[in-house]
Every structure is written in structure tokens, then in C-alpha cells.
Amino acid sequence: MNTSPVLRHHLHLSVQRSHVAGRRDFLKVLSAAGAVGLTDVLSLRADELRRQGTACILLWMQGGPSQFETFDPKPGHANGGETKAIATRLPGVHFSENLPYLADIADRLALVRSMTTREGEHQRATYLMHTSYLPMASVKYPAMGAVVARELPRPDCELPSFVRIGPQLNVAGGGFLGTRYDPFIVLSAGRLPENTRPATEMTQFDRRLALMARLESAKSGAPPAPSEHEQLYAGAARMIKSSQMAAFDLEREPEKVRSQYGSGSFASSCLLARRLIESGVTFVEAVLGNWDTHQENFPRSRTLCEQLDRPFAALVTDLAERGLLDKTLVVWMGEFGRTPRVNPRGGRDHFPRAFSAVLAGGGVRTGQVLGATDDGGEAVKDRPVTEKDLFQTVYRALGVNSRQEYMSPIGRPIKPVDGGQVVQELVG
Amino acid sequence: MIASVPRKMFLSQFAVAILFAASITQTKADTGPVEASPRDLGTANATPQAAAGEIDRLLQEEVLANLSAGQTLASVTSDQAFLRRVYFDFVGEPPTPGETTAFCLDPSPDKRTKLVERLLADKRFGRNWGRYWRDVILYRRSADQALLASQSLETFLIGQFNGQPRWNAIAKSFITAQGNIYDKGETGLFMAHLAEPVEVAAETSRIFLGIQIQCAQCHDHPTDRWKRQQFHEFVAFFPRASMRRQPTQPPTFELTSFDMGPQRRRPGMMTGRGSLEHFMPNLKDPASEGSLMMPVFFATGDKLPTGTTDHERRHALAAWLTSPNNPWFATALVNRLWAELVGEGFYEPIDDLGPDRSASAPRTLDYLCRQFVAHDYDVKWLMGAIASTDAYQRESRPRRHPDQVPFAANVAYRLRADQLFDAVALAVGVSFDTSSRTPARAGLGFRGGPRFAFAQQFGYDPSVRRDEITSTIPQVLSLMNSPLVNQRITGRQPGGALARLLDGPQDDEAVPVELYLRCLCREPNDAELAVCLDHVKSTPDRAEAFGDIFWSLLNSQEFLYRN
Numbered sequence: 001m002n003t004s005p006v007l008r009h010h011l012h013l014s015v016q017r018s019h020v021a022g023r024r025d026f027l028k029v030l031s032a033a034g035a036v037g038l039t040d041v042l043s044l045r046a047d048e049l050r051r052q053g054t055a056c057i058l059l060w061m062q063g064g065p066s067q068f069e070t071f072d073p074k075p076g077h078a079n080g081g082e083t084k085a086i087a088t089r090l091p092g093v094h095f096s097e098n099l100p101y102l103a104d105i106a107d108r109l110a111l112v113r114s115m116t117t118r119e120g121e122h123q124r125a126t127y128l129m130h131t132s133y134l135p136m137a138s139v140k141y142p143a144m145g146a147v148v149a150r151e152l153p154r155p156d157c158e159l160p161s162f163v164r165i166g167p168q169l170n171v172a173g174g175g176f177l178g179t180r181y182d183p184f185i186v187l188s189a190g191r192l193p194e195n196t197r198p199a200t201e202m203t204q205f206d207r208r209l210a211l212m213a214r215l216e217s218a219k220s221g222a223p224p225a226p227s228e229h230e231q232l233y234a235g236a237a238r239m240i241k242s243s244q245m246a247a248f249d250l251e252r253e254p255e256k257v258r259s260q261y262g263s264g265s266f267a268s269s270c271l272l273a274r275r276l277i278e279s280g281v282t283f284v285e286a287v288l289g290n291w292d293t294h295q296e297n298f299p300r301s302r303t304l305c306e307q308l309d310r311p312f313a314a315l316v317t318d319l320a321e322r323g324l325l326d327k328t329l330v331v332w333m334g335e336f337g338r339t340p341r342v343n344p345r346g347g348r349d350h351f352p353r354a355f356s357a358v359l360a361g362g363g364v365r366t367g368q369v370l371g372a373t374d375d376g377g378e379a380v381k382d383r384p385v386t387e388k389d390l391f392q393t394v395y396r397a398l399g400v401n402s403r404q405e406y407m408s409p410i411g412r413p414i415k416p417v418d419g420g421q422v423v424q425e426l427v428g
Numbered sequence: 429m430i431a432s433v434p435r436k437m438f439l440s441q442f443a444v445a446i447l448f449a450a451s452i453t454q455t456k457a458d459t460g461p462v463e464a465s466p467r468d469l470g471t472a473n474a475t476p477q478a479a480a481g482e483i484d485r486l487l488q489e490e491v492l493a494n495l496s497a498g499q500t501l502a503s504v505t506s507d508q509a510f511l512r513r514v515y516f517d518f519v520g521e522p523p524t525p526g527e528t529t530a531f532c533l534d535p536s537p538d539k540r541t542k543l544v545e546r547l548l549a550d551k552r553f554g555r556n557w558g559r560y561w562r563d564v565i566l567y568r569r570s571a572d573q574a575l576l577a578s579q580s581l582e583t584f585l586i587g588q589f590n591g592q593p594r595w596n597a598i599a600k601s602f603i604t605a606q607g608n609i610y611d612k613g614e615t616g617l618f619m620a621h622l623a624e625p626v627e628v629a630a631e632t633s634r635i636f637l638g639i640q641i642q643c644a645q646c647h648d649h650p651t652d653r654w655k656r657q658q659f660h661e662f663v664a665f666f667p668r669a670s671m672r673r674q675p676t677q678p679p680t681f682e683l684t685s686f687d688m689g690p691q692r693r694r695p696g697m698m699t700g701r702g703s704l705e706h707f708m709p710n711l712k713d714p715a716s717e718g719s720l721m722m723p724v725f726f727a728t729g730d731k732l733p734t735g736t737t738d739h740e741r742r743h744a745l746a747a748w749l750t751s752p753n754n755p756w757f758a759t760a761l762v763n764r765l766w767a768e769l770v771g772e773g774f775y776e777p778i779d780d781l782g783p784d785r786s787a788s789a790p791r792t793l794d795y796l797c798r799q800f801v802a803h804d805y806d807v808k809w810l811m812g813a814i815a816s817t818d819a820y821q822r823e824s825r826p827r828r829h830p831d832q833v834p835f836a837a838n839v840a841y842r843l844r845a846d847q848l849f850d851a852v853a854l855a856v857g858v859s860f861d862t863s864s865r866t867p868a869r870a871g872l873g874f875r876g877g878p879r880f881a882f883a884q885q886f887g888y889d890p891s892v893r894r895d896e897i898t899s900t901i902p903q904v905l906s907l908m909n910s911p912l913v914n915q916r917i918t919g920r921q922p923g924g925a926l927a928r929l930l931d932g933p934q935d936d937e938a939v940p941v942e943l944y945l946r947c948l949c950r951e952p953n954d955a956e957l958a959v960c961l962d963h964v965k966s967t968p969d970r971a972e973a974f975g976d977i978f979w980s981l982l983n984s985q986e987f988l989y990r991n
Contacts, residue, residue, distance in 0.1 A: 137568035195905035199914035212980040218955035229985035
């Protein structure tokens with residue numbers, strides 16, 4: 001059990017060797033042509049090494065969580081409503097009383113209280129906060145997960161590089177980077193993903209794959225040279241049979257660890273996220289929905305925070321204890337925040353002007369609060385951070401070059417994020 | 429090389445019955461040409477066959493005379509391959525084994541022409557192309573609420589394509605649409621973008637003109653001729669078209685004219701909604717109101733003063749855009765349909781033409797466009813003409829190397845989701861559509877049903893270059909393992925397609941032949957048949973062995989592709 005993944009890793013690397021060699025050759029050619037100096041090549045290599053094992057987990061709060069009831073409480077102000085604040089591990093920093101576990105690990109978090117965007121409609125804002133672009137008919141922008149999966153490939157991983165866990169979001173995926181970078185959807189953590197169990201016994205499954213290959217070469221009359229189609233089938237079959245599929249089986253996790261994450265589906269999603277990262281997946285998005293609290297904001301936010309608090313805190317702690325936190329960036333956000341004024345139905349409405357986001361791990365300077373809203377939470381008072389700034393920061397932390405240009409299908413060069421500044425206080 | 433008479437079909441009485449039925453339909457029902465145009469005289473109004481001859485002649489001169497070293501011209505396809513291709517292209521699903529047999533046995537020399545005429549008149553033609561254009565519009569939606577209009581959009585398009593589809597009339601319907609999205613499917617183009625003027629303008633230009641002028645939305649493009657101001661003048665045809673939302677369950681939307689109200693938009697708003705005129709944003713000062721734009725159609729220079737009504741603007745634009753004075757209108761459709769049928773466009777991507785790109789065979793394209801206009805934008809004439817060319821009827825190959833000349837072969841590509849879904853259903857002999865629960869009102873249940881779920885996984889934007897459409901791991905997993913396919917291919921399921929075959933009097937050789945016809949619309953070659961028989965011999969359980977063959981065919985690349 002302990003040796004087999006290692007063996008598999010080496011076997012796989014030897015299969016991939018031609019690919020790796022090709023990439024080095026490419027650098028050599030560039031260098032010989034004078035396009036890139038030797039130091040550049042070395043620093044490219046160093047950069048590659050540094051990025052090895054880098055991963056990202058996005059905790060996506062669909063609907064737009066209230067900053068007042070989570071990370072930016074305003075207990076003294078009318079806008080704060082009934083939500084009380086509690087002290088955290090950071091002197092002088094208070095979270096809402098709904099987040100006691102996170103308050104206890106505040107030193108491992110970097111809280112941005114000055115997020116600001118201009119989009120207050122769910123679908124458009126969800127797209128914006130997933131891609132850093134507004135939706136446009138002519139270009140399908142890739143999601144952050146697709147960009148990261150593309151830029152940080154993990155050749156030792158037999159699972160998809162971008163996995164999204166939880167309720168289906170109709171939002172950007174691979175975009176113009178291609179369906180290859182679409183998220184692999186896991187509707188419910190704890191169960192095997194859809195269609196990953198063969199419809200037959202494994203012996204018959206193998207027999208079918210072999211028959212398919214034989215029929216293919218009988219058709220063309222050519223000696224079997226694996227086509228793209230066959231390679232895809234081989235990849236899918238390898239995934240199904242991979243020992244890494246065990247990552248999806250949460251029952252294998254010791255009870256002690258499971259209990260730290262608490263209960264509920266989001267706890268399972270967080271635990272699965274950690275197991276997938278550990279197995280080599282590059283980007284995992286775990287979705288917690290129902291934050292659109294137009295009515296009964298206070299009780300509903302409390303319930304949602306109960307689902308969020310312990311799993312989020314356990315995830316960060318667990319990653320740290322396993323030595324994975326330095327190379328795993330955790331991002332917590334939703335599409336926008338909620339209005340300072342409480343509406344007549346006890347709800348809060350959409351508010352993109354001033355809200356909160358959280359980063360952890362990934363080499364980010366944690367134990368700090370960046371930016372602030374004014375007393376009533378109605379505007380950013382200090383250090384505004386736009387969606388573009390946030391994307392620049394995330395890409396910098398992960399070592400993804402945000403200035404490179406991808407070519408869209410109509411020949412238009414497009415950057416992973418266009419504009420914005422890296423928030424130096426977080427990653428400088 | 430061409431197996432004109434299938435070997436084993438006579439063994440199946442069922443197939444023979446269908447064979448007769450199908451050949452009767454072929455000879456009786458399709459005597460007259462579908463395209464009985466009274467003006468079908470002279471060279472200006474060529475018949476599809478005459479036009480096809482001219483196209484092949486021009487293509488020979490323009491490109492095929494200059495094949496690159498090592499490049500060969502593909503020969504004309506076998507009847508079986510032609511039949512499957514033309515079925516998918518015209519009616520969106522494969523022929524049945526009986527239809528395949530009947531077509532291959534038919535000795536008449538003009539059977540391909542007759543087949544094309546028959547399929548152009550088939551009700552499934554409208555369904556196939558209605559779904560195609562629904563996808564062209566909705567894959568670029570900027571709001572998911574647009575899916576509410578999916579059903580009515582499809583219904584509208586099916587009606588158009590099952591009648592006498594005139595592309596100019598269809599375009600006018602979309603541009604001048606008014607009314608409730610559930611009753612008026614032609615509101616779908618506006619609904620796809622909730623009538624947001626910038627997006628509607630960009631999509632109108634892309635779909636009907638093949639011009640991606642929205643690239644000039646933010647800056648002047650270094651190579652393209654259209655300037656930023658020209659894009660915003662084009663947007664000025666649309667600010668008064670408004671999508672009103674009624675909070676019913678599901679919500680109702682109504683496309684109406686908005687001719688009274690504030691002339692200027694509220695400064696600082698992200699989208700330019702709620703204003704009678706369009707203002708081009710000032711890039712140096714985005715918060716300012718920008719410059720007032722007069723509606724000017726960039727392709728012809730026709731213009732309207734500001735202050736004109738929504739009705740005046742959209743009707744004037746519809747007339748100018750579909751006028752023969754505007755060459756882009758015919759070119760965009762001809763290029764697109766040529767690409768759909770031959771597998772590669774004269775311009776690529778198919779919706780990116782414009783004065784600064786060049787067509788790969790300009791005289792051929794020009795001839796086809798002139799003929800299309802002379803035939804009053806008759807889409808069925810155009811498709812009949814293209815299908816009659818050698819360029820269409822050549823054997824398929826994967827996409828050519830960029831150094832090679834185009835159109836030396838038809839180009840294979842992945843079936844669209846609806847086509848593949850129907851192909852699976854026909855192969856396994858089940859109808860997956862829950863037709864008994866057809867939504868009483870269009871728009872309801874738009875997310876439901878196995879067809880929608882299948883499209884979520886297998887669908888793609890039909891405007892994207894087909895060699896960029898690649899299969900995904902979830903697609904492979906679904907075909908390999910999903911109950912949709914796998915519950916129905918075992919020989920043990922009573923009444924299942926395979927069980928019926930195995931129960932019949934057929935020998936071990938007949939069953940694979942039948943399975944090949946069901947799945948790939950052709951017979952196996954000798955080597956394939958030998959592999960199948962060997963597999964049956966070496967597998968202890970006969971039903972399981974045939975199930976394996978069935979599975980292998982449904983998972984083959986050939987099944988997924990239109991070849």
C-alpha cells in the first residue's frame with residue numbers, strides 16, 4: 001500500500017519522459033537561438049522546481065456571504081445588526097461570533113476586508129470572481145482553476161487536475177483554453193464521482209478495452225498506433241483503476257481526522273479537497289451554497305457559518321500539520337458581499353462595493369488584516385482591493401505568470417488577468 | 429472497395445421488410461425536386477447540380493490544381509459513408525440498418541441527388557438545423573436566464589427550417605423581434621443577452637455578418653478596418669430594445685420598445701441599460717457619460733438620426749443588413765454552411781470574416797454567394813448545391829496539415845450533442861426523450877431530461893473550429909460506464925436490442941454485421957469480422973461476448989464522429 005503509489009509514480013514518469021525531454025529541448029533551442037540566455041534557462045528551471053507541488057483550494061461561497069456576519073462584524077453600529085464580535089488569536093482583530101474555530105487560527109489567515117468590485121448580479125459576478133473578466137459573448141474566459149491547472153501540471157497525478165466539489169455552478173470552466181481544463185465535477189463528496197465505476201467486472205472491462213483496440217487496428221489495417229481517442233480512453237481507464245481514486249473514499253480517513261472537520265457536506269468537501277491535493281490534484285474548488293440571504297439574514301448566516309467554520313479551520317490546520325500548507329494556497333470568497341442596511345425582511349441584499357475575502361497558506365503573509373471598511377461597512381476606507389488585484393495576487397503566490405498571453409480562437413491575445421496590481425503586503 | 433450490396437442483410441427478415449418500405453418511399457415520394465423554383469433557368473439561377481459542377485471546376489482551378497507534395501485528392505465516398513454523412517448533416521441522426529441496405533441496393537444513378545432532396549423535405553431537417561442555430565445563439569449567452577427561451581427559440585427555428593427557409597427573412601425576424609419570449613422564439617437573440625445593446629450588437633454582427641466588430645469595443649484593432657466608433661455607432665441601433673421582466677414563476681420576459689424615458693444613462697453604471705440613446709464610453713474617464721452615438725451601419729454606411737424610434741432603428745437595420753448591397757450577409761452564411769458540410773470553411777473561424785481576412789478559394793466562395801443571393805437566400809437550395817459537389821462527397825480525412833491545400837477531402841468532426849444523443853438512442857433501440865411530458869408551455873422544464881443532461885456533457889459551441897473540439901474524460905467515462913448506454917447493451921436484458929438479435933435465427937456472423945450497421949451504418953470489413961468472431965469464440969459467455977462488441981462500437985471514435 002505504501003510502495004505502490006511510489007512505484008506507480010516512477011512508472012508514470014518513465015512513460016512521460018519523452019514529454020519532459022521535449023520541453024528541455026525546447027529550452028535548449030531557444031537558448032541556442034539567443035532568445036533566452038542561460039541564466040534565464042536556469043531561472044526558468046528554478047522557477048519550475050519552486051512551483052513543483054504547488055496547489056490551490058478555492059472555497060467558493062455561492063450567493064454572496066455577508067461580511068458583517070463573517071469576517072467584518074460591526075457590533076457597535078446599526079448596520080451590524082444582532083451579530084456580535086469575538087476576539088481572535090490576533091490582538092485587536094475581531095471576527096463575528098459565528099466563526100469561533102476560525103478565530104482560533106486567525107494567525108494562519110490573511111484577511112482582506114477591502115474587496116471591491118462593480119458587479120452586483122449573481123451570474124455575472126460569479127463569472128467575474130472566477131475569471132477576473134465580465135462575461136462576453138465573443139470570448140469564453142478560463143476560470144482561475146483552469147489557468148492554474150494548465151500552468152501547474154502535475155505529471156504524477158492520474159486524477160483530473162481541476163476538480164469542483166458541490167452543487168453545480170453554471171460558471172466558467174476551461175473557456176478558450178479548451179474542455180481539457182474544464183472542472184471535473186464531483187456532486188457530492190464521499191461518493192465516487194459519476195461513471196467512474198465500470199459497468200462490468202474489471203476483467204470484462206479490460207477485455208472490452210482490448211477488443212476496442214483490436215477492432216480499431218483491424219479497421220485501419222495499420223499496426224496499432226494509439227490515436228488521441230485511444231489515449232483518452234487509456235487515460236480514463238488509468239484514472240478509474242488508479243490507486244489515487246482512493247482519495248474519493250472518505251471512509252479511509254482515520255476517524256480522528258474526520259471528526260476534526262466536523263459533520264455536514266461541506267466538511268466532507270473540505271476533507272476531500274485535502275485528500276485530492278495530497279494525491280496530486282492541482283486545483284480544487286469546494287462550493288458552499290445558499291448565501292443569498294435576502295430574508296432572515298441572521299439565522300441563515302449563523303447556520304451557514306456552522307457549516308463553514310469548523311471545516312475551513314480544520315482544513316488549514318490539517319494542511320499545515322501535513323506540511324502541505326506552504327505550497328497550498330487556500331482562497332475563501334463569494335461573488336460579492338451584502339448590504340450594510342438590513343432590509344424589512346431581515347435580509348441583506350447584494351453589495352459588491354465593500355466585502356471580505358480570505359487567503360491562507362501558499363506562502364502568503366498570514367496573521368494580518370488588510371484594508372478596512374468604514375464604521376458602517378458602507379465603503380472601503382483603506383487599501384481597496386479589486387478582483388483584478390486579487391487575481392494578480394493569487395497568481396503571484398502560485399507562481400503563475402499573469403503577464404503571459406494566451407491566444408483566443410479569434411486570434412486575440414488574452415492574459416490570465418488584465419490589469420490590477422499584486423497586493424505586495426500579502427505576497428511581497 | 430465499395431461494398432455496394434451488404435452481405436448478410438438478407439438473413440434478417442426484419443431488415444428486408446424495412447428495405448422494401450424504404451425503397452418504396454425513395455421511388456414514390458421523391459419524384460419531383462423539392463426545389464421547384466420557377467426561376468430555375470439560365471446560369472444566374474443554376475440548379476443545385478449545375479452550381480455544384482461550377483463549384484468543383486472553380487475549386488480545381490483555385491486550389492486543387494496545386495496539391496502540395498505528398499497530398500492526394502480523396503476519392504468519392506462509398507454509398508454507406510455518404511449515406512451516414514448526409515443523414516447526420518441534414519436530419520441529424522444516422523440511417524437505420526434498413527435504410528442503409530435499401531440505399532446500397534438501389535441501382536439508380538441519381539440516388540444521391542434524390543436522397544438529398546428527400547432529406548431536405550424531411551421533418552427532421554428542421555429539427556436538426558433548428559437545434560443547430562439554437563446552439564449558435566445560446567452558447568454565447570451572457571445570462572443563464574436565456575435558457576428559459578431555449579424551447580421557444582428551437583420551435584421557431586424548426587418552423588422556419590421546415591418551411592422554405594429564406595435566410596434574409598429569418599435574420600429580419602430576429603432583428604425586429606418583439607413580444608413574450610415564450611411565444612416568440614425569434615426574441616432569442618436579444619434574450620441571450622437580456623437585450624444588453626453592446627452584446628446584442630456584437631452577436632448580430634458575428635452571427636449574420638461573420639464580423640467580430642466587438643473587438644473594436646475597447647480599442648481600435650491594429651489590423652481590422654472597423655474603428656471603435658463604428659462599433660458604437662452600430663450599437664446605437666439597439667439601445668431602445670428592452671427586455672422587461674415579470675416576476676412570475678418561471679419569470680416572463682418581454683422584448684419591447686423603450687421610446688420614452690431618460691436620454692442619458694446614469695453615470696457610473698456598468699452596462700448602458702436604461703437610456704434612449706447609446707453613448708460610447710470615454711476610456712480616459714469611464715465615469716463620464718461618453719459621446720452620443722448616431723446609428724450608422726458600418727458595412728454599408730447607411731444611417732439614421734438620433735431620436736428615431738426602436739421600431740425605425742431595428743427595421744431599417746434589418747433591411748440594410750439583409751440587402752444584396754451588403755456582401756457580408758450572404759458570405760457569412762455560405763461560409764458557415766460550407767464549413768458544416770465540407771468540414772472546413774473558406775474563412776476560419778467561420779464567424780470571423782471581415783475585409784482584412786482572405787478566403788481560401790475566393791472565386792468559388794463568390795460564385796456560391798452570388799447564386800445564393802440569386803436564389804433569394806434559399807437555405808435549402810444552398811445546402812442542396814453544396815451536397816451535390818465532389819468537394820462534399822469525397823472521403824473524409826482528419827484535418828489537413830496547414831501547409832496542404834484545403835478541400836482535397838471532406839473533414840471529419842465530432843457529432844454535436846443532439847446528434848450523438850439520437851445516435852446512441854437509435855443504436856440501443858430506445859427513445860430517451862420523455863415525449864409524453866412535453867412541456868405544455870415552452871420554457872418550462874428546460875433543464876430537465878436526459879437530452880439536456882447529455883448536452884451538458886457533450887455539447888459544444890458550433891461556431892468553434894471543429895478541430896478544436898476535443899473529447900473529455902467525463903465524456904469518455906459516460907460512454908464507457910453510464911447506465912444510459914450500458915444498461916441497454918447487454919444481451920441479457922429481455923427486449924433489448926442485443927437480446928432480440930441473439931434470440932433470432934441469426935448465426936454468429938450475422939450478429940456483428942447487424943451491430944456494425946446499427947452503430948456505424950456500415951458492415952464490418954473482413955479483418956473486423958474476424959476479430960469479432962475470434963472474440964466470441966474465446967469468450968465463455970456468448971451474450972457477454974456480443975455485448976463487448978456492442979460496447980466497443982459505441983465507444984469507437986468512428987461512432988462519435990461525422991465522417
